[in-house]
Amino acid sequence: AQGKLLARRGAIVDLQRNLLEAIQGVRVDAKTTMTDFMANDTVRTEVQGLIKGIEISDASWDGEIYTVTGRVKLEKVRTAVLPGLPKVPGQKPVPPTPPAGKISASGMLIDATHLPLIPAMIFRVVDENGKEVYGIDFADAERFLASGLCDYHTNLTFAKGAPRIASSPIVAKAVRTIAPQNVDIVISNADAAKVRGSSYDFRIPCRVTVVKR
Structure with a gap:
């Protein structure tokens, strides 16, 4: 014993x-x-x-x-x-999730399967002009601590069905990662405009999924 x-x-x-x-x-x-x-x-x-x-x-x-x-x-x-952290996320009022079919975007799925992306706890998504589209500044502190800025997946089909991004996410193909660290992601200006124009701000509750290699 x-x-x-x-x-x-x-x-x-x-x-x-x-x-x-x-x-x-x-x-x-x-x-x-x-x-x-x-x-x-x-x-x-x-x-x-x-x-x-x-x-x-x-x-x-x-x-x-x-x-x-x-x-x-x-x-x-x-x-x-x-x-x-140099920047700490603030407490933000989390918008209620609208019913399915009444929403322009329920979340965002970023396809980075073709890029050398390195997963990180904190990252930025920027448009082609370098303007931030998503990151810790947009997130509610409680949601960030509970579930992180995103889920990382390696299977695109599986990720599309992830409950985190619900039924009608914006699907954005990453344009590139920002070298040399390859942590931050660039998406197209067109996809960035969809995110900014969404009637439901899914960035506050961190409804984002990233698919990597």
Whole structure:
């Protein structure tokens, strides 16, 4: 029993170390990773607290090796980075979702499957003139923390049916990514005009899905 207990403890320490490495590699925005953000004492303390309080979802013991699986919710990681963000999203009144068929656009799906896009917690979508169409400034803080600026998918067909963007999203083919980081996305001026002209501002509740390679 003592050996099993020690093995479990060792497995959890390994899991926490692996998780810390994974979190440090997360790209926050075009310029920074979580490693950079963790130079901020508040952020570092928050992340360390997350890792200590890891939720163990599965555990097994074969008599020799103890294996554990755990997870940390991205919502908690987003909350941890908030003190280090140069811009913090504000509280915005979230518009009620109009009934299907009464809406010009229920969300936005960006197809970037042909581009070397790097997923990030915070990114910008701009038009061909460089004017911002979507990003953290447009989002409600609560929605951003709960579900992020977007969902990333790798399957276009699956993404089109995602509940997040509902039944009638604007489908925008990305024109390019902004080098060298390839985090921020350029869409056409025509698609940008559709977003800005939508009667329902789906940007506030972050109803955006991005499909990558």
